[in-house]
Amino acid sequence: MNFRSPSCLLEKLAVVRFRSKDGDFHDYFSFKRRISMTALAHLRGIIFDMDGTLVDSGLDFTAMRKEMGLRPGLPILEQLAALSQDERVVKEAILHRHEMAGAERAKLIEGADRLLAALAATGRPLAIVTRNSRETTAYTLDRLKLTPFFDIVICREDGPHKPDPWAILEICRRWQLTASEVVMIGDFELDIQSAHNAGCPSVLFTEGKPPGLVAGSTLATHTAVHLDDLRQLLAPGKDSI
Known part of the structure; x- marks a missing residue:
């Protein structure tokens, strides 16, 4: 499947309303790149960043x-x-x-529980790639009851860090999938660079921010403003879960 073919990608003008630092609301205009629901729904494995994507630990x-x-x-x-x-x-x-x-x-980001439940219902394997330590990652996942969702968790002690593609390619090796059959989802430019370097599709999660104002948006295959948007793309038909 060619994820950059005209049949899979479509450009449309998006208008996002957001509050600036001065408290005023503004309309932000950008060309939003979209992937058809079928393209993402048929990927065979899904890889997440953890902090800032599924959980908010409030790190400064x-x-x-x-x-x-x-x-x-x-x-x-x-x-x-x-x-x-x-x-x-x-x-x-x-x-x-x-x-x-x-x-x-740490607390769950809004929509994370619904997203993971919907994806679990599809039977596709899920993984985490994080630059956090194994101890803090395991504690966070256990405390928030997320551990059972993930087949593989790769932390900074395990190998080269993002943006190196090693972790994504290692997960593909274990799942016996090609890079084009998985997607990397994260909130930071390093996540998207890692996916790009591995040759796999990516989704930049902006957590309510206009995509064009988030580093990595131009390199990402797709952007998602909310996790519920991502659920619609990755697990259509699972809205009742």
Whole structure:
């Protein structure tokens, strides 16, 4: 299936109403790329990012970088990898403290429970690829009762991190599927870059924000503003679940 063929993609002008920082409402106009429901509904495996896509842990990455003495705006894991072992151990302890605090307060993003229940009913395998640690990921999934939904969970200790395509390709290997038969869903540019590098379709979840204002929207195969929108694309006919 060619996901970029004219039969699968259609461009239409979307109008999104959103509240700016000054409290006023504005209309945001963008060309929204859509995939037909059939194209996504017939994918054979679905891969999710965790934090910011299915759960909200409220992590303040700006504060985390500041406390660790890292440069603002740059990925934390890549900055840690460039440090000496002694420095890295100290800063990883700070990272772990923040991540565990986030795991304690994490809550489901609106629509996550309905989405996962609908997808489980289709019988397709689900996986998670996250840059979080295995300990905090397992705790978060267990605490929110999400663990049973996922066949595979790949964390930062397991191999190269997103945007490297390794995790997606490893999941494809275990599922015995090609990259074109799975989709990567995430809220961050690194998720979409990882999917692009692996050669698989992607969905950028914007959690209510206008897609054109979220990094990664131009590279993503599709964007979803709400998880219920994603359920319509991935599991049509399962709305009653």
